[in-house]
Amino acid sequence: MAGFNKVVHSYAEAMAGLENNMTIIAGGFGLCGIPEGLIAQIKTMGTTGLTVVSNNCGVDGFGLGLLLEQKQIKKMISSYVGENALFEQQLLNGELEVELTPQGTLAEKMRAGGAGIPAFYTATGYGTPVSEGKEVREFNGRPYIMEESITGDFAIVKAWKADRYGNCVYRHTAQNFNPMAATAGKITVLEVEELVEPGELSPSQIHTPGIYVDRVIVGQFEKRIERKVLSSSL
Amino acid sequence: MAGFNKVVHSYAEAMAGLENNMTIIAGGFGLCGIPEGLIAQIKTMGTTGLTVVSNNCGVDGFGLGLLLEQKQIKKMISSYVGENALFEQQLLNGELEVELTPQGTLAEKMRAGGAGIPAFYTATGYGTPVSEGKEVREFNGRPYIMEESITGDFAIVKAWKADRYGNCVYRHTAQNFNPMAATAGKITVLEVEELVEPGELSPSQIHTPGIYVDRVIVGQFEKRIERKVLSSSL
Amino acid sequence: MALNREQIAKRVAQEFCDGDYINLGIGIPTLAANYVPKGIEVMLQSENGLLGMGAYPTEEQVDADMINAGKETVTAATGASIFSSAESFAMIRGGHVDLTVLGAFEVDSQGNIASWMIPGKLIKGMGGAMDLVAGARNIIVTMTHADKHGNSKLLEACTLPLTGVNCINRIITDLAVLEVKDGAFHLLERAPGVSVEEIVSKTAGKLIVKETTPEMQV
Amino acid sequence: MALNREQIAKRVAQEFCDGDYINLGIGIPTLAANYVPKGIEVMLQSENGLLGMGAYPTEEQVDADMINAGKETVTAATGASIFSSAESFAMIRGGHVDLTVLGAFEVDSQGNIASWMIPGKLIKGMGGAMDLVAGARNIIVTMTHADKHGNSKLLEACTLPLTGVNCINRIITDLAVLEVKDGAFHLLERAPGVSVEEIVSKTAGKLIVKETTPEMQV
Numbered sequence: 029m030a031g032f033n034k035v036v037h038s039y040a041e042a043m044a045g046l047e048n049n050m051t052i053i054a055g056g057f058g059l060c061g062i063p064e065g066l067i068a069q070i071k072t073m074g075t076t077g078l079t080v081v082s083n084n085c086g087v088d089g090f091g092l093g094l095l096l097e098q099k100q101i102k103k104m105i106s107s108y109v110g111e112n113a114l115f116e117q118q119l120l121n122g123e124l125e126v127e128l129t130p131q132g133t134l135a136e137k138m139r140a141g142g143a144g145i146p147a148f149y150t151a152t153g154y155g156t157p158v159s160e161g162k163e164v165r166e167f168n169g170r171p172y173i174m175e176e177s178i179t180g181d182f183a184i185v186k187a188w189k190a191d192r193y194g195n196c197v198y199r200h201t202a203q204n205f206n207p208m209a210a211t212a213g214k215i216t217v218l219e220v221e222e223l224v225e226p227g228e229l230s231p232s233q234i235h236t237p238g239i240y241v242d243r244v245i246v247g248q249f250e251k252r253i254e255r256k257v258l259s260s261s262l
Numbered sequence: 263m264a265g266f267n268k269v270v271h272s273y274a275e276a277m278a279g280l281e282n283n284m285t286i287i288a289g290g291f292g293l294c295g296i297p298e299g300l301i302a303q304i305k306t307m308g309t310t311g312l313t314v315v316s317n318n319c320g321v322d323g324f325g326l327g328l329l330l331e332q333k334q335i336k337k338m339i340s341s342y343v344g345e346n347a348l349f350e351q352q353l354l355n356g357e358l359e360v361e362l363t364p365q366g367t368l369a370e371k372m373r374a375g376g377a378g379i380p381a382f383y384t385a386t387g388y389g390t391p392v393s394e395g396k397e398v399r400e401f402n403g404r405p406y407i408m409e410e411s412i413t414g415d416f417a418i419v420k421a422w423k424a425d426r427y428g429n430c431v432y433r434h435t436a437q438n439f440n441p442m443a444a445t446a447g448k449i450t451v452l453e454v455e456e457l458v459e460p461g462e463l464s465p466s467q468i469h470t471p472g473i474y475v476d477r478v479i480v481g482q483f484e485k486r487i488e489r490k491v492l493s494s495s496l
Numbered sequence: 497m498a499l500n501r502e503q504i505a506k507r508v509a510q511e512f513c514d515g516d517y518i519n520l521g522i523g524i525p526t527l528a529a530n531y532v533p534k535g536i537e538v539m540l541q542s543e544n545g546l547l548g549m550g551a552y553p554t555e556e557q558v559d560a561d562m563i564n565a566g567k568e569t570v571t572a573a574t575g576a577s578i579f580s581s582a583e584s585f586a587m588i589r590g591g592h593v594d595l596t597v598l599g600a601f602e603v604d605s606q607g608n609i610a611s612w613m614i615p616g617k618l619i620k621g622m623g624g625a626m627d628l629v630a631g632a633r634n635i636i637v638t639m640t641h642a643d644k645h646g647n648s649k650l651l652e653a654c655t656l657p658l659t660g661v662n663c664i665n666r667i668i669t670d671l672a673v674l675e676v677k678d679g680a681f682h683l684l685e686r687a688p689g690v691s692v693e694e695i696v697s698k699t700a701g702k703l704i705v706k707e708t709t710p711e712m713q714v
Numbered sequence: 715m716a717l718n719r720e721q722i723a724k725r726v727a728q729e730f731c732d733g734d735y736i737n738l739g740i741g742i743p744t745l746a747a748n749y750v751p752k753g754i755e756v757m758l759q760s761e762n763g764l765l766g767m768g769a770y771p772t773e774e775q776v777d778a779d780m781i782n783a784g785k786e787t788v789t790a791a792t793g794a795s796i797f798s799s800a801e802s803f804a805m806i807r808g809g810h811v812d813l814t815v816l817g818a819f820e821v822d823s824q825g826n827i828a829s830w831m832i833p834g835k836l837i838k839g840m841g842g843a844m845d846l847v848a849g850a851r852n853i854i855v856t857m858t859h860a861d862k863h864g865n866s867k868l869l870e871a872c873t874l875p876l877t878g879v880n881c882i883n884r885i886i887t888d889l890a891v892l893e894v895k896d897g898a899f900h901l902l903e904r905a906p907g908v909s910v911e912e913i914v915s916k917t918a919g920k921l922i923v924k925e926t927t928p929e930m931q932v
Contacts, residue, residue: 031515031537032575057762057799058785060778083799110838111785119837128837131761132803132845139800140382143586144631146401148374148382151848152807155826155879158844167380167410176401193539193548193575200466200796202779204763207798211590226575232434233467235798237547237577239517239539239592251778254785259770265733265755266793291544291581292567294560317581344620345567353619362619365543366585366627373582377804378849385630386589389608389661392626422561427757427766427793434578436561438545441580445808460793469580471765471795473735473757473810485560488567493552 033192034244035223039069042217042245046070046182049077049102053138053180054092055209058084058254061202062091063186063219065247070184071098081105081138081178083131083205085115090252096124105178107131111254130158133175135208140177142211142240147176183213186249187236190220191227194241195234203235210236219247267426268478269457273303276451276479280304280416283311283336287372287414288326289443292318292488295436296325297420297453299481304418305332315339315372315412317365317439319349324486330358339412341365345488364392367409369442374411376445376474381410417447420483421470424454425461428475429468437469444470453481497689498670503714504638506531507668508597510713511636512538519543519588519628521598522566524638528597539575541593543624545584548576565624588624589631596632598625600639602654605701607664607676609637610656622659629660641669641698648700650674650681671695673712680704685712715907716888721932722856724749725886726815728931729854730756737761737806737846739816740784742856746815757793759811761842763802766794783842806842807849814850816843818857820872823919825882825894827855828874840877847878859887859916866918868892868899889913891930898922903930 036042043066046052052070056062067086070078071094078101085104086093095101096114103125109115118124129137130152140148149172153159163174185206190196196218198206210216218241270276277300280286286304290296301320304312305328312335319338320327329335330348337359343349352358363371364386374382383406387393397408419440424430430452432440444450452475499507505527512518512528514536520526529549532538540549542564549564550571557571564570572578587593600611609629612622629635642648650667667674672695673685680702686695688711696703717725723745730736730746732754738744747767750756758767760782767782768791775789782788790796805811818829827847830840847853860866868885885892890913891903898920904913906929914921 031513032539058781060762060781060785106839108839108841110841116837120834128839130840130844131799131842132807132849135799135803136377136379136807139586142590142592143370144589144591145370145382145384146404146406147399148379150379150807152845154848156840156844156876158840165381170380172380191575195575195577198466200777200779200790201760201763201781203466203796203798205799208800211586211592231546231548231572231576231578232432232437232469234577234579235466237579237583237587238575239541239547239587253776253778253787254781255787256776257770257786257788258776259772265731266757292563294544294563294567340621342621342623344623350619354616362621364622364626365581365624366589366631369581369585370589373804376808376810378807378809384589386627388630390622390626390658392622425793429793429795434559434561434572435542435545435563437578437580439581442582445804445810465764465766465790465794465796468795468797471797471801471805472793473759473765473805487558487560487569488563489569490558491552491568491570492558493554 034194034241035192036243036245039065039245042066042243043069043073045215046073046075048075050181051079051081053183053209053212054080054082055185055204055206056082057204059087059091059252061186061198061204061206063184064249066184066217066219067092067094071095076100077102079103081180083134084108085112087112088114105129107134135205137175137178138208138212141179142208145177147174149174178212180213183209183216185210185216185218187218187220189222189224189229190218190244191224191229193226194218194238194244195229196220197229197233197235207236210240215242216240217243219245221249268428268475269426270477270479273299273479276300276477277303277307279449280307280309282309284415285313285315287417287443287446288314288316289419289438289440290316291438293321293325293486295420295432295438295440297418298483300418300451300453301326301328305329310334311336313337315414317368318342319346321346321488322348339363341368369439371409371412372442372446375413376442379411381408383408412446414447417443417450419444419450419452421452421454423456423458423463424452424478425458425463427460428452428472428478429463430454431463431467431469441470444474449476450474451477453479455483499687499714501527504668504670506714507673507712508636508638509533512536516594517541518595519593519632523599525597525599526566543584543588545579545581546572546576548573585627588627591631591633593632595634596628597636597638598628600637601656602649602651603637603664603667604651604654605676605680607662608654609659609664610654611659613657625659629663635664636666636668637664638668641671648698650699650701652701671698683709685710687712717905717932719745722886722888724932725891725930726854726856727751730754734812735759736813737811737850741817743815743817744784761802761806763797763799764790764794766791803845806845809849809851811850813852814846815854815856816846818855819874820867820869821855821882821885822869822872823894823898825880826872827877827882828872829877831875843877847881853882854884854886855882856886859889866916868917868919870919889916901927903928905930
């Protein structure tokens with residue numbers, strides 16, 4: 029009855045099968061809700077030529093920024109570069125290929141990838157550099173551009189609590205891109221704070237059903253804060 | 263500070279503004295999770311020429327079936343006719359226009375309508391009567407058809423608990439089409455079992471954020487069961 | 497002898513693998529849930545928004561808000577999740593469901609299936625069937641091999657409006673188990689006591705028969 | 715005299731209506747949250763997945779899992795909801811957010827906006843800005859009227875890569891409030907003590923001025 033026990037006990041097992049030149053979809057927004065241990069494992073493995081799909085690329089010295097430092101990333105698909113000096117520098121130098129994608133389009137591309145929708149139309153980016161080379165089409169008199177979906181060889185996802193089936197919930201705004209990433213990986217790996225018994229999570233309150241999840245590992249998280257602003261700082 | 267108090271106290275207020283020939287998107291699957299009181303109000307109002315978007319059309323004598331009896335419906339957009347004699351009869355007689363739509367495509371059309379996506383591609387229905395007149399396009403060597411989104415003048419939605427902001431949760435499988443319907447109405451009306459204080463619903467566990475909701479009414483529900491099957495009936 | 501419904505369901509259940517996520521259509525497919533082989537665990541998906549469908553309820557457990565895609569009262573199994581129809585079909589259409597088993601009026605040797613209407617006579621609607629046949633990784637059809645007039649339901653080309661094209665991998669009937677590939681039906685097993693000749697005579701589409709055809713174990 | 719950041723934020727807040735769902739960009743727009751007019755209630759949407767953004771936390775409330783789109787620690791207000799990025803942008807792109815306020819490098823008299831890159835010099839990325847300007851019902855830009863060299867940021871046509879086209883309704887600068895329509899900027903209000911002549915001299919795009927231009931109340 030091992031069919032639904034997706035728990036693995038080492039990061040090596042969690043990322044087994046990752047090879048050079050693969051595409052990885054990563055959850056997280058800034059440093060919030062990022063699979064810290066899985067990223068560290070990719071650094072350890074030294075895999076190169078990676079395409080990474082993630083809203084941001086961590087910061088210098090933390091999160092996906094670690095993989096930039098090691099030049100393991102060939103291409104980033106992201107919406108935001110700001111506040112990440114190495115990212116901006118590698119981009120301006122042409123060392124790193126970057127496909128800047130509007131944040132909502134990026135989220136929708138991941139969702140579509142997971143949902144079997146190869147392409148959709150959106151008004152976002154029409155008339156801007158984002159629309160270059162893309163089909164423009166009018167619906168009800170308004171122009172939209174066609175965007176294609178994204179899937180990855182791996183999806184790396186950070187959740188709060190999960191059971192052995194891979195059912196999970198996210199904590200507060202650490203949800204962000206994680207649910208969509210979870211649906212869009214050929215192999216989806218969940219790094220969680222806490223493993224719970226099946227049945228502990230209320231069925232109607234599960235954010236990501238286990239069907240999308242292949243492996244679950246319990247991690248340790250530093251949870252670095254990018255901008256600590258206090259009510260008294262105003 | 264009435265800005266976010268969406269609670270209304272009569273069904274007349276709840277459906278105010280509904281006119282002949284409007285389009286209504288209705289949540290529910292079979293008789294599960296249907297806004298019983300809002301449907302009854304539409305019957306009372308006698309509005310005609312309606313286009314109703316709903317997976318099913320109730321049953322004879324209950325749910326949306328009530329509106330079929332009164333010939334208030336001009337057109338149904340649904341995935342399933344079976345087990346509803348009047349629906350099938352009006353369809354075969356040509357009295358009722360019916361756009362049969364695959365269930366998943368119907369759900370996605372509502373979601374897309376609410377999400378500002380005018381059209382998307384899906385493999386569902388390719389090569390069948392559903393694809394007639396629709397654009398066919400290949401992605402990665404597989405043919406897909408283009409489906410356009412759906413929005414309604416009204417969305418009528420059944421939820422379990424809601425607060426005055428319109429934040430709500432659905433109970434068990436009474437969720438079904440309700441969350442998508444909620445996003446796709448110009449005016450979205452929520453009929454709920456229970457009104458709770460703001461803050462009672464955990465922010466991360468809200469199924470439909472109040473931003474989609476215009477009116478909330480507390481209803482009484484019969485919750486008729488279509489097929490009561492017991493473990494002993496096997 | 498031709499299998500009865502329970503026997504077809506038993507044979508269907510032999511196709512289940514440990515860890516499979518499975519969507520079972522109304523009728524015979526649903527019965528297969530009673531015959532999951534010992535030692536394996538599967539999760540049943542119901543397209544109205546339930547993954548991990550449990551047993552039918554006791555009288556005390558009956559809840560109008562807890563139904564399956566056949567509108568029957570059900571319970572949730574341990575490890576179940578409940579979600580919207582959009583999420584449910586994202587799962588199905590995104591290829592996350594391992595196996596779909598559904599009924600049909602007709603199947604043909606191209607793997608096409610017709611299951612939702614008979615023009616002028618009957619319109620059930622496609623429900624989730626078109627999504628399921630377009631999305632699941634593996635699709636099995638269960639039905640009687642021939643209709644009540646003895647006409648084959650395994651055709652060279654379907655005559656009724658289609659539910660999906662080139663999508664059926666396997667067919668389990670009251671007479672046989674067949675694979676669909678390369679434009680033909682391939683006979684894999686026959687029902688106990690049913691002759692290859694009978695199957696040949698009741699299969700209108702191109703049928704490939706090997707030298708020996710084992711009997712089903714049901 | 716030209717308004718300072720706080721004053722611009724105050725004037726922005728006067729645009730808020732009771733019951734509005736509002737997305738405020740990083741910088742001056744965010745400050746406007748401190749000046750919501752008395753007697754009205756608005757809900758702030760943060761595109762990383764929070765509707766009902768509350769105050770900044772106390773030291774005890776700080777939680778790394780609770781941030782806004784500017785990656786600042788925040789709290790949730792009563793009535794808040796938290797959701798995925800896809801849901802957040804479904805909200806934004808589906809036209810459910812009443813008002814978006816954001817900064818810009820340039821705006822032009824066609825309502826175009828440029829805010830995310832300066833070729834060869836600076837690439838911030840568009841983040842959610844392209845979605846916001848394509849989706850919100852009403853869009854206000856806040857910025858200084860001219861850059862530090864005195865060059866107008868209100869142009870006949872933007873020179874930088876665009877964020878969106880024909881989407882800006884209103885501009886609130888340190889010097890003026892302007893409406894964008896029919897291919898021109900329309901001067902609605904001027905900062906206290908700022909002359910119409912100064913505004914004219916610092917507006918490169920076509921500017922329509924009425925006989926009298928009232929001063930802002932800030």
